[in-house]
Amino acid sequence: MTKSVRYRWIPFNMVAVTAVAGGILLFGISKFESYLVDRTGRELQWAAIEIAEKIHLLLVERYGDMKLIQGILPEAGYEARQRHWSQHFKNIQEAYPIYAWIGFVDKAGRVVASSDPAAVGKEAGSVRWVGPVDGKRSIAIQEIQHDELVEGQSTLSFETPVTLHAWHGRSDPFEGTLVTRIRFSELDEVVTRSLREMKKKMESREGMEYQVVNNQGQVLIESHHLLGETANLIKLGVKSAERATAGEAGFILEQHTRRPVEVLTGYAPIPEQKDFPKLGWGILVQVDHRAVLGPIRSLIQTVTFWGMAIFLPLWALLLWTMHRLRAEWHQTDAAQQASQELVNQKRTLLATVEAFFIQLNDASVVSEWTNQAERTFRITADEAIGKPFGGLSISWDWHVMSAAIAQVVQSRAVVRLNKVVLNQEGERPRYLKLTLSPLKTNSGLDIVLMGEDITEYLALEHDLSQAQKLESLGQLAAGVAHEINTPTQFVGDNLRFLKDAFTDIGAVLDCHHTAMTSAKAGSYQQEVIERCEAEARRVDLEYLREEVPKAIAQSFEGVERITKIVRAMKEFAHPGGEEAAYEDLNKAIQTTVEVSRNEWKYVAEMTTDLAPDLPRIFCQLGPINQVVLNIIVNAAHAIGDVVKGTKQKGRITISTRTVGDGVEIRISDTGGGIPETIREKIFDPFFTTKPVGKGTGQGLAIARSVVVDKHGGRIEVESQVNQGTTFIIRLPVKPREAPSLREAA
Amino acid sequence: MLNEKPTTILIIEDDPSLRDSLRRTLRKRGYTILQAAEGGEGTMLLGTHAIDVVLIDIFMPGREGIETILQIRRSHPQVKIIAMSGGGERMHIDVLRVAKASGCHQTLDKPFSEEALINAIEAQLA
Numbered sequence: 001m002t003k004s005v006r007y008r009w010i011p012f013n014m015v016a017v018t019a020v021a022g023g024i025l026l027f028g029i030s031k032f033e034s035y036l037v038d039r040t041g042r043e044l045q046w047a048a049i050e051i052a053e054k055i056h057l058l059l060v061e062r063y064g065d066m067k068l069i070q071g072i073l074p075e076a077g078y079e080a081r082q083r084h085w086s087q088h089f090k091n092i093q094e095a096y097p098i099y100a101w102i103g104f105v106d107k108a109g110r111v112v113a114s115s116d117p118a119a120v121g122k123e124a125g126s127v128r129w130v131g132p133v134d135g136k137r138s139i140a141i142q143e144i145q146h147d148e149l150v151e152g153q154s155t156l157s158f159e160t161p162v163t164l165h166a167w168h169g170r171s172d173p174f175e176g177t178l179v180t181r182i183r184f185s186e187l188d189e190v191v192t193r194s195l196r197e198m199k200k201k202m203e204s205r206e207g208m209e210y211q212v213v214n215n216q217g218q219v220l221i222e223s224h225h226l227l228g229e230t231a232n233l234i235k236l237g238v239k240s241a242e243r244a245t246a247g248e249a250g251f252i253l254e255q256h257t258r259r260p261v262e263v264l265t266g267y268a269p270i271p272e273q274k275d276f277p278k279l280g281w282g283i284l285v286q287v288d289h290r291a292v293l294g295p296i297r298s299l300i301q302t303v304t305f306w307g308m309a310i311f312l313p314l315w316a317l318l319l320w321t322m323h324r325l326r327a328e329w330h331q332t333d334a335a336q337q338a339s340q341e342l343v344n345q346k347r348t349l350l351a352t353v354e355a356f357f358i359q360l361n362d363a364s365v366v367s368e369w370t371n372q373a374e375r376t377f378r379i380t381a382d383e384a385i386g387k388p389f390g391g392l393s394i395s396w397d398w399h400v401m402s403a404a405i406a407q408v409v410q411s412r413a414v415v416r417l418n419k420v421v422l423n424q425e426g427e428r429p430r431y432l433k434l435t436l437s438p439l440k441t442n443s444g445l446d447i448v449l450m451g452e453d454i455t456e457y458l459a460l461e462h463d464l465s466q467a468q469k470l471e472s473l474g475q476l477a478a479g480v481a482h483e484i485n486t487p488t489q490f491v492g493d494n495l496r497f498l499k500d501a502f503t504d505i506g507a508v509l510d511c512h513h514t515a516m517t518s519a520k521a522g523s524y525q526q527e528v529i530e531r532c533e534a535e536a537r538r539v540d541l542e543y544l545r546e547e548v549p550k551a552i553a554q555s556f557e558g559v560e561r562i563t564k565i566v567r568a569m570k571e572f573a574h575p576g577g578e579e580a581a582y583e584d585l586n587k588a589i590q591t592t593v594e595v596s597r598n599e600w601k602y603v604a605e606m607t608t609d610l611a612p613d614l615p616r617i618f619c620q621l622g623p624i625n626q627v628v629l630n631i632i633v634n635a636a637h638a639i640g641d642v643v644k645g646t647k648q649k650g651r652i653t654i655s656t657r658t659v660g661d662g663v664e665i666r667i668s669d670t671g672g673g674i675p676e677t678i679r680e681k682i683f684d685p686f687f688t689t690k691p692v693g694k695g696t697g698q699g700l701a702i703a704r705s706v707v708v709d710k711h712g713g714r715i716e717v718e719s720q721v722n723q724g725t726t727f728i729i730r731l732p733v734k735p736r737e738a739p740s741l742r743e744a745a
Numbered sequence: 746m747l748n749e750k751p752t753t754i755l756i757i758e759d760d761p762s763l764r765d766s767l768r769r770t771l772r773k774r775g776y777t778i779l780q781a782a783e784g785g786e787g788t789m790l791l792g793t794h795a796i797d798v799v800l801i802d803i804f805m806p807g808r809e810g811i812e813t814i815l816q817i818r819r820s821h822p823q824v825k826i827i828a829m830s831g832g833g834e835r836m837h838i839d840v841l842r843v844a845k846a847s848g849c850h851q852t853l854d855k856p857f858s859e860e861a862l863i864n865a866i867e868a869q870l871a
Contacts, residue, residue, distance in 0.1 A: 482804065482830070485855035490766035496859055497769045547769055554762040602804060 010322045014315065025303060033296050037264060040292045041251030044266025047198045048283040049249055051210070052268040054190050055283070058098075059156075062180060063139055063276060065096070066160050070178055085113035086120060100150040101181040104162070111149075112176060119149055141277050143220055147181060154220070155181040187212065188221045195285070207291050209263070213241050215280025233257065233284075240265040244282025247272070253289060262289035358449040359439070360389050363409050367446070376432070376453055378424065395423045396432075408436045408447055419454070430455045461705075483565050483598050487558030494551040494558070501548050504539030511535045568594035572625050582616040585624070585663060585731075589654055592628045600636035600652055603643050604669070609655035614663055618734045623706040627715075628654075630699035631667045631727045638671025638725060662713070662732040673721040682717065703729075711735050752870060753777040753794060757787035757801040757813065758829075767800065770859055776866070784813030791821050798869055803830045803844055811847055818848035825869035827851045 069092065089102040093115040103114040114120050139160045147155040157179060164174040191210055199208065212221040217234025233241035240252050244267035251266040263286040270281040290297075356372035369384040377384075377394050384392060390402065397420070404415045417434040424430065433454045439446040511532040518525050571591045593606055600606060632652065639650030650670040657664055674682060678689070683704040707715040712735035719725040754776045758764040761782070768778050779794055781787035787799065799817060803810035814826055826849040844852055851865045 482855075486760055486763050489856040490760070490763040492856055493763075493766035493770050493859065497766065497773070500773060547765075550765060551769065554765060558762055 011319075014318055018311070018315075025307075029296060029300060029303075032299070033293060036292055036296060037253065037289075040287065041253075041264050041266060043198075044264060044285045044287065045249055045251045045268065046266070047195065047285045048210075048244070048266040048268035050198070051191050051194050051212075051285065052249075052270045052281075052283040054194050055187055055212070055281070056270050056273070058182075058187065058190055059141065059270070059279070060273065060276060062098075062158050062182065065092075065099075066139060066158055066178060066180060069102070069180075070160060070162055083113075086115070086117055089113060089115035090117075098182050098186050099180055100147070100153070100155055100183045100186075101179070103149070103179050104176050105179055106174070106176045114149075116149070122149075139277060141279060143184075143214060143218075144181070150181055150183065154184040156184060156187070157181050184221050191221060191283075192223075207288050209286040211241070211284040211286075213245060213282045213284065215245050215278075217241050217245060220281070231257075238265075238284075240267040240284050240286075241282055243267055244269050244284060245280050247280075256286075256288075263287065264289055264292050355450050355452045358384075358389070358451070360405075360447040360449065361441075362444045363405055363447045364388050364390065366392070373451075376422070376430075376451070395425070396420055404434070404436050405447060408438050409445060412438045412445070414438070420451075428455075431458055480565055480569055480595060480598065484562050487561040491555045491558040491562075494555040497551050498548060498555075501544045501551075505541070505544060505548075508532070508535050508539055508541055564594065565597075572629070573622075580618055580620045582618050583621045583624070584614075584616055585619075585665065586610040586612075586614055586656055588621055588625055589628055589656065589665070592625050592632060593654065596629055596632045596636070599633050600639070602649075603636055603640040604650040604652045607651060607653045609653065611655075611657045614656050614658060615733050617663055617731050619711055619731060623702075623710060624731075627703040627706050627729065628665070628667070630703050634699065635667060635669030635671060635725070638669050638673075640671075642670070642672050659730060662730055665729040665731075666726055667729075668724060668726040670724040673723055673725055674717065674719040675721055679717060679719060683715070707731065751775065751777045752797045752866070753779065754866065755779045755781065755787060755790055755794075755796045755799045757781045757784060757799060757810075759783055759802065763802070767862075770862065771800075771866075774863060784810065784816070787813060788816055788820065791817060791824065796821075796824055798825045798827060798866055800827050800829065800866075801849075803828050811843060814844060814849050815847050825850050827853060827865050827869065829853045829855055829857075 069089075072088070085104060089104075093099045093102055099115070101115055101119075103116075103119065104112045106112050109123055111119050111122050139158060142157050142159070144155045144157050146152045147157070149155075158181070159177050159179050162176055162178045164176070191212065195208060195210060209223045210221075211219050211223070211233065213219050213233050217232045217236075217238075219231045219233060222231075234245065236257050238257060239254050243250060243252070247269045249268040251264060253262055253264050255261075256263045265284050265286045267282055267284050270279050270283070272278055351371060354372065356376050357368055357370045358366060358373050359368035361367045366384045366387055366389050369379075369381040371381075373384070374380050377392070379392055379394070389405075390398070400417065400420065404417055407413075408415050415436045417432075417436070420432040420434055422430045422432055431454050432451050434449060434451040437448045437450070439448050511528070515525075515528045515532050518528055568591045571588075572595045589608065589610060593608065597606075632654075635652045639652070643650055652670075653666075653668045655666045683700050704715055707713040707729055711731055713729060713731040715730075716728045717725060718728065754771055756764055756767050756771075756778060758767065758780075759782055764780055764782070768780060771778050779790050779796065781790055784801075787801070790796070791799070801810050801813060803814075810828065814828060817824055817826060828844040828849040828851070830844070830852065850869055853861065853865060
């Protein structure tokens with residue numbers, strides 16, 4: 001498990017959350033946008049309708065005006081009233097500035113009366129006789145692009161036929177057309193005014209455009225006056241124009257005719273009215289789609305800005321938090337792993353070490369009982385855990401155990417029990433080494449009892465000591481063999497010599513016997529005497545007389561030598577069994593000197609200075625002999641290294657004396673000494689300076705073990721390089737504390 | 746012994762009892778015996794007497810048997826050398842093997858029989 005894998009979903013989540021938020025926002029925006037479009041479209045539609053109605057109203061007013069004027073016209077005579085009419089029209093025009101021109105045109109198309117007097121008598125241009133207007137529609141309306149009567153401006157012409165009945169001086173009725181014209185700019189004015197009002201209502205709406213188209217789709221009025229006269233929106237495919245001219249009202253999103261933008265167009269037709277000519281005009285009011293979305297854009301900008309302003313720090317915060325969380329998790333995880341590992345390690349350790357662990361809650365109730373404990377005590381963990389420790393059936397000395405536990409509780413210190421005997425039914429006693437440690441817990445004081453079955457160890461220690469003993473015995477055997485072989489050799493030779501000598505002497509004696517017999521018989525036989533003499537010469541009797549006693553004496557000496565060495569050997573190897581007793585150390589030292597003779601005699605003189613009043617000390621003599629032997633052998637080797645190749649000999653001095661209530665043995669040699677660098681190590685097991693295979697390195701380790709551990713004594717070494725070494729062994733007469741000695745007894 | 750010239754044997758042995766017993770045994774067989782208590786004395790006798798066989802103990806104080814053997818091999822290569830030893834090892838060295846390596850002709854492991862001794866000598870003289 002790595003850091004990167006954990007919580008990988010967090011950034012994904014953040015991205016997802018952001019995406020969802022963005023999606024919701026976009027959805028909202030699009031909803032809002034369509035709402036805005038809808039609303040604006042409706043507003044534009046209403047604006048178009050309003051404008052259409054206003055225009056319609058304006059046109060209807062004009063229609064009313066026409067009716068009014070129509071009514072007053074017949075009151076005056078044709079000739080007399082022509083001027084009057086003109087004056088009248090002028091008055092009307094002045095009163096209603098909306099009118100660009102008001103006039104009366106005869107059937108021939110000539111202007112008869114005019115608000116502009118200059119126009120009287122002129123051709124009325126596009127005005128033509130419209131004929132009697134049908135009963136339904138008494139008025140015609142048409143657009144005029146270039147109205148010559150109104151300075152070439154675009155106008156809307158209202159025309160209605162007027163028949164003036166014959167009056168004085170004229171018999172036939174006068175038929176003509178009453179014409180009023182208003183400028184498109186007036187309509188424009190209406191549109192802009194209403195839009196202006198509307199703009200106020202609709203908040204500011206920049207870039208609003210409008211067109212008024214006729215039933216053909218031709219643009220009559222437009223906001224920017226750019227379309228030109230020929231622009232036909234239906235031909236340009238503008239849907240809004242089509243629909244408006246078809247009499248529909250509504251709004252639509254469409255392409256702008258000139259600019260490459262989308263526009264939202266509200267459209268409405270000029271409403272129809274009874275006895276009013278159908279114009280079929282359409283009103284289009286537009287705003288750019290973009291302008292509609294203006295608020296949205298600003299909203300998006302605002303949202304984006306604030307979103308960024310809020311979200312980015314949030315993101316950063318979240319990432320930072322995540323980072324921190326990860327780091328913390330990592331630490332926690334590492335700690336957990338470490339702790340788990342520790343637990344595992346502890347388990348493994350507990351499972352693998354020879355030692356057993358027992359934990360006692362509050363120094364009494366078993367809370368931990370390892371496999372080794374199960375094996376050692378033959379009590380399973382299930383049987384032990386939760387039970388009072390003292391209630392378990394363990395056959396050891398509970399007094400000692402209780403005392404030890406009490407001591408731990410009281411002193412809060414570690415208590416060690418070096419050799420606790422465990423007497424399990426049906427097996428040999430086992431020895432345990434126990435360590436009781438206090439363990440302070442939240443609830444109180446636990447005791448951790450760690451123990452080890454040292455039975456095997458003790459056996460091994462014993463074996464090792466035996467092995468070393470055998471090693472030194474084997475070493476001695478070679479020397480002893482030599483010591484014994486030499487006397488054996490010459491005693492054997494001497495016996496053979498004596499046997500031959502006795503045969504020879506026997507032969508001489510036979511002669512002498514013959515001589516004696518004949519002498520007793522009184523005869524003297526020269527011949528017999530000569531034979532005796534010859535026989536004595538033959539056997540070299542003189543030689544035999546000299547050599548035989550010597551041979552006998554030397555044989556005695558040889559046998560004595562053999563006896564001595566064998567006895568010493570026996571004493572060394574079996575000094576009264578394994579039991580400890582009060583022993584004479586001087587005698588033991590002499591024995592050891594004897595058995596080791598062959599080790600030192602070629603390289604050293606041996607001097608012993610043994611205190612005659614040395615007290616006997618309580619000890620196991622075998623191991624003590626071993627110690628002395630080991631040190632003598634080492635001394636001989638040390639000297640041997642120094643005197644090698646010379647005729648010189650070194651010296652080994654052994655002395656004993658009483659020191660306080662014990663004895664001191666000093667064994668000095670004149671060898672090469674022990675360098676200070678290794679002086680510390682010489683008592684370590686397996687430490688040796690001898691070549692591989694020439695020593696186990698156990699000698700001094702065992703010496704230390706015997707003197708210190710078994711007998712409660714001390715062993716020290718003093719050494720000077722090139723001068724020699726002295727081992728000092730101090731032994732108490734009776735060891736104060738040496739359990740192993742007691743138990744060995 | 747039927748040789749015109751009697752065989753002369755030099756015994757180099759530090760132990761007087763063994764030296765005497767060897768002398769007695771060999772004298773009985775008619776050899777001429779010379780004795781030395783240590784190596785230096787032995788090599789001196791080699792310079793002054795015509796010696797056929799040297800019987801030498803390997804373990805002696807002072808000059809070691811091995812050193813003496815080496816010296817005799819250098820100064821009197823014609824002399825046959827028979828080395829004796831108490832057998833076994835000393836300071837973990839198989840000395841008889843060392844003796845053989847250093848040039849002695851025969852080794853005798855104590856205790857040896859009279860017959861073995863005579864056989865060894867005769868083998869060297871043959």
